[in-house]
Amino acid sequence: MDTIDRLIINQLQSDFPICETPYQVVAERLGLTEACLIERLQALLDNGTLTRFGPLYHAERMGGALTLAAVKVPTERFAEVTALINAFPEVAHNYARSHELNMWFVIATESLDQQQKTITAIEQQTGLRVYNMPKLNEYFVGLKLEA
Amino acid sequence: MFDARDYELLAHVQLGLPLCPRPYEAVGTALDMSEQDVLERLNRLKQQGLIKRLGVIVKHHRLGYRANAMIVWNVPECLIKVLGQRISQFSFVTLCYQRPKQPEWPYNLYCMIHGKDRQTVLAQLEQLNADCGIEHLESAVLFSLRCFKQRGALYQPIDKPSLAHGYY
Numbered sequence: 001m002d003t004i005d006r007l008i009i010n011q012l013q014s015d016f017p018i019c020e021t022p023y024q025v026v027a028e029r030l031g032l033t034e035a036c037l038i039e040r041l042q043a044l045l046d047n048g049t050l051t052r053f054g055p056l057y058h059a060e061r062m063g064g065a066l067t068l069a070a071v072k073v074p075t076e077r078f079a080e081v082t083a084l085i086n087a088f089p090e091v092a093h094n095y096a097r098s099h100e101l102n103m104w105f106v107i108a109t110e111s112l113d114q115q116q117k118t119i120t121a122i123e124q125q126t127g128l129r130v131y132n133m134p135k136l137n138e139y140f141v142g143l144k145l146e147a
Numbered sequence: 148m149f150d151a152r153d154y155e156l157l158a159h160v161q162l163g164l165p166l167c168p169r170p171y172e173a174v175g176t177a178l179d180m181s182e183q184d185v186l187e188r189l190n191r192l193k194q195q196g197l198i199k200r201l202g203v204i205v206k207h208h209r210l211g212y213r214a215n216a217m218i219v220w221n222v223p224e225c226l227i228k229v230l231g232q233r234i235s236q237f238s239f240v241t242l243c244y245q246r247p248k249q250p251e252w253p254y255n256l257y258c259m260i261h262g263k264d265r266q267t268v269l270a271q272l273e274q275l276n277a278d279c280g281i282e283h284l285e286s287a288v289l290f291s292l293r294c295f296k297q298r299g300a301l302y303q304p305i306d307k308p309s310l311a312h313g314y315y
Contacts, residue, residue, distance in 0.1 A: 008203075009205060009210070012202045013203055013205070014200075014202060015200065015201055016164070016201045018171070018186055018193065018201070020169060020171070020172070020182065020186070021168060022170065023166075023168060024168065038167070038168075041166055042166050045163075048206060049205065049209045049210070050204060050205055051205065051206050052162070052163055052203075052204040053164055053166075053203050053204070054160055054161060054162065054163045054164050054201065055157070055160055055161060055198045055199075055200070056198070056199045056201075056204070057157065057197060057198060057199065058196050058197055058198070058199045061196055062157075068246065082295055086295055093294070094294070094295040095215075095291045095292075095294050096291065096293040096295065097289040097292060098288075098289055098290045098292055099287060099289045101252070104217070104289070131249050132249075133247065133249070133252075133257075134246065135244045135246060136245040136247060137227075137244065137245035138242075138243070138245075139231035139232055139235035139243040139244070139245075140235055141240055141242060141243055
């Protein structure tokens with residue numbers, strides 16, 4: 001990854017234009033040719049620096065339900081509980097974290113009802129209490145990880 | 148707020164925009180929609196907030212962001228809005244949420260900091276705490292140790308194509 005790649009990533013973490021020739025617009029901003037920008041993006045996707053190039057949707061406004069949940073997993077049961085929880089298709093992200101509540105995961109379902117069913121099923125299968133921490137408010141941040 | 152054609156469009160573009168000079172025309176061709184229709188729909192969906200953001204989604208690790216901390220505070224209800232807005236302004240804060248307290252879990256304000264290493268993250272947190280004058284609040288820092296699962300397409304309705312959205 002060189003300076004030009006960094007420029008591209010930093011520029012494209014904010015909004016990609018919705019117009020007839022968006023790559024041309026961005027390329028001009030960056031002082032590149034359209035062909036060069038497209039080629040670079042393709043390479044960044046191919047080598048795995050970028051996960052994706054496209055839209056991020058607002059789950060709740062799409063009609064979905066999303067929550068953050070956590071469990072306290074005894075050390076000796078960690079592998080077993082990880083496998084149980086990850087097996088749920090409703091579990092989107094799952095992280096081990098440095099705290100007594102040591103496993104944190106996102107549950108994404110179509111409805112609140114399904115969310116509750118998923119939580120209950122996880123509690124039954126693991127025998128652990130699921131702490132449900134739904135979002136009450138989101139404070140806007142301009143998402144940017146400087147490359 | 149959105150119709151079946153919008154949904155088809157969202158499902159089609161979620162995995163990635165075509166990398167060609169007229170990407171929206173290419174999307175339209177695939178869906179039997181005019182380029183103009185695609186542009187109008189996407190602009191509207193963006194304005195309505197259904198599309199939060201359009202652009203690159205990076206792998207944190209590949210950019211050298213190896214430390215990911217979730218910081219939680221126990222904030223008096225009357226201060227939470229002001230503090231949430233304040234904290235979200237720091238350039239290194241990537242997410243900021245209010246979530247409910249629980250028995251044995253007294254925290255209600257959450258933020259994420261993605262940093263190159265733990266030391267940097269802790270220094271940034273120290274700066275944030277000092278600038279906001281909240282060093283005295285009860286808080287905890289939860290660094291991620293391992294990521295077990297991370298997928299983009301988050302929910303998969305039975306009768307509809309699945310859609311990706313942003314969480315982290």
